[in-house]
Amino acid sequence: MVSIIVPVYNIEKYLSACVDSLVKQTYPDLEIILVDDGSADGSAELCDALAEGDRRIRVIHKENGGLSDARNAGLAQATGDWVLFVDGDDFLVPDAVERLMVLAEEDVDFIQFHYWETDGTTPPPENETSSEPIVCSDNEQMWRWLYEKGGVAASSCTKLWARRLFQDVQFRKGILHEDEELLNRMLPNCRKVIYTDFVLYGYVMRCGSIIHGNFRPKSMIVFSIMEERIAVLETCGLQDLVTETKSRMFQSAVIFYCLARREKCKTEEAVLKNYIKILAKEKLELSGQYKLLHKLSRVIPGAVQLYYFIRRACGKS
Numbered sequence: 626m627v628s629i630i631v632p633v634y635n636i637e638k639y640l641s642a643c644v645d646s647l648v649k650q651t652y653p654d655l656e657i658i659l660v661d662d663g664s665a666d667g668s669a670e671l672c673d674a675l676a677e678g679d680r681r682i683r684v685i686h687k688e689n690g691g692l693s694d695a696r697n698a699g700l701a702q703a704t705g706d707w708v709l710f711v712d713g714d715d716f717l718v719p720d721a722v723e724r725l726m727v728l729a730e731e732d733v734d735f736i737q738f739h740y741w742e743t744d745g746t747t748p749p750p751e752n753e754t755s756s757e758p759i760v761c762s763d764n765e766q767m768w769r770w771l772y773e774k775g776g777v778a779a780s781s782c783t784k785l786w787a788r789r790l791f792q793d794v795q796f797r798k799g800i801l802h803e804d805e806e807l808l809n810r811m812l813p814n815c816r817k818v819i820y821t822d823f824v825l826y827g828y829v830m831r832c833g834s835i836i837h838g839n840f841r842p843k844s845m846i847v848f849s850i851m852e853e854r855i856a857v858l859e860t861c862g863l864q865d866l867v868t869e870t871k872s873r874m875f876q877s878a879v880i881f882y883c884l885a886r887r888e889k890c891k892t893e894e895a896v897l898k899n900y901i902k903i904l905a906k907e908k909l910e911l912s913g914q915y916k917l918l919h920k921l922s923r924v925i926p927g928a929v930q931l932y933y934f935i936r937r938a939c940g941k942s
Contacts, residue, residue, distance in 0.1 A: 626654050627707045627722055628788065630699030632692050633672055634662040639714035639829065640671055642745065646716035646827075648679045652723040657682045658699045659713075663689030668713075693796035693803045696781075700791050708786045714829050715740075715782065718749055721825035725785040728758055734815040736785040737770075739777050740826035749824045758821040765861060767818055771808065772866055780804050783826055790814075800846045809853045813861075840884035842893055848874060848900060872909040875901065875919060883933050901929050 629647055633640060647657050659672045659682060669686060676682040685698050696710060707729060711717060721738075728736050736758075741749050761767055771778045781796075781804045794810060796803050851874045858867045882897040905922035914932075921928035 626656060626705035627652065627709060627726070627785070628699075628703035628705030629655060629657045629709045629711055629722075630696055630703060631657065631659050631711050631713050632662055632695035632699070633659055633664060633668050633713040634689065634692075634695070635664050635666040635668055636713045637664075637667040637671055639745075640668055641675070643711065643713050643716050644675050644682070646719070647711065648681070649719055650717065650722045651720045652726055655681050655722065656703070656705055658685065658702055659683070660685045660687065660695040660699045662687060662691070662695040691799055693798045693800065697795045697798070700788075700795070703788060706788060708788045708791070709784075710781045710786075711826075712782060716745075716827045716829070718752075718825050718827070721823075722785075724752075724821075724823055724825065728819050728821060729785065730817075730819075733817050733819055734787055734790055736819045736821065737774075737778060738783055738785070738821050738826065739824040740780070740783055740828045741824050742830050743827050745827070745829050749827065752823050752825075756822055758819050761818045761820060762816060764813065764815065765863060767812055767815060768858065768861065768863055768866060770818075770820060771812070772869060779808060781807060782828075801841075801844050802847045802850055805847070806850045806853070809850065809857055813857060840881065840888055840890065840893075842890060844881070845893055845896065847877065851877075868908065868910055871904060871907050872911055875904040875907075875909055875911065876915050878904065879915065879918060879929060879932070882929055883936060886933055898929060902926070 631643065631647070644657065644659070647655070657679070659675070661669045661672050661684060672684045672686075676684050683702065685702060687695070687698055700708065707726075709722070725736050725738065741747070761770065777783050790811060794807070797806050800806060851870055855867050855870050858870065878897050878900040882894060882901065885893040885897055901922055905919060909919055911919050918928060918932050925931070
C-alpha cells in the first residue's frame with residue numbers, strides 16, 4: 626500500500642482537483658490521508674465531503690500547527706509501506722504511483738522524480754521518452770545529485786519514501802525550509818536511492834503560497850539549516866560542496882539583507898550583515914555581481930549597504 630499524505634490549510638479552491646488526481650490513480654492500493662490543519666475557509670468541510678465519496682480517504686482534523694506538523698500527523702496515521710507527500714493545491718499525473726511502484730524495491734530508501742510548474746492547466750512534459758532510472762548506493766553521489774538537481778531534489782513532494790525512514794525521524798515543526806532541514810538528517814542514513822526523470826507532480830504556482838511571500842524573519846532559519854548542511858558535508862569530506870553551500874549562503878545573505886533593510890527588519894539586517902562579513906573572508910565560487918560584492922566586502926565593511934543603495938537607485942529593491 627502507498628499512503629498519500631495531503632496537508633490542507635485554506636485551499637478550498639484547489640483541494641478538489643488535488644484529491645481527484647489521487648483517487649483516479651491507475652494504482653489502486655492507496656490510502657489518502659487529508660490533514661485539515663485548522664482551516665477556516667471551508668476546506669475542513671470539503672475534506673469530509675470528499676471522504677464520503679471514496680473509502681480510501683481518511684480525514685484528520687487538528688489545530689493549526691503548520692506544514693511540518695500536518696505532515697507528521699499524517700505519518701502517525703499512515704499504514705502503507707510507502708509514503709507520498711502531496712500539497713493540497715498540487716496534483717499527480719494519473720499513472721504517477723503506478724510508475725513509481727514499478728521501480729520500488731524493498732531496500733530502496735526513496736525514489737526521486739520530477740515536477741513541473743503549472744497554473745493548473747498546463748500539461749506535463751512527455752514521459753514516454755524518459756531514460757532508464759539510475760540506482761545509487763553511494764551516499765556521496767546522493768549529495769551530488771541533490772546539488773545538481775536543485776529544488777526538485779530538495780522537495781519532500783518529489784519522492785516516494787519508504788515509510789520505515791520516518792520511524793525515528795519527523796519534520797521539524799514551526800520552520801520554513803523544512804524539506805531542506807529534513808534532508809540534512811535523512812540523507813546521511815540512506816543506503817539506496819533510485820532517480821528517475823519521470824515528471825509526475827504538478828506544482829501549482831499561485832499567489833499566497835508559502836514560498837512566494839515577502840521577507841519574513843522566520844525565513845532566517847535557512848542559514849542555520851545551511852550551517853547544519855556544511856557540518857554534514859565536512860564529515861563526508863565533500864569540500865567542494867561545502868564551498869558551494871557557503872557560496873549560496875553569501876548570495877542568500879545579500880538578497881535577504883536587501884529585503885530586510887527594505888522592510889526595516891533591523892535585527893535581521895544586522896545578523897545578515899555579519900554573515901556577509903564572515904563569508905567575505907572565505908574562498909567562494911561566485912560570479913557576476915556577487916563575485917564583485919564578495920571582493921569589495923573584504924576591504925570595504927559597508928559594501929553591502931552601498932550595493933543596496935545602488936539597487937534602490939536602479940529600482941530593484
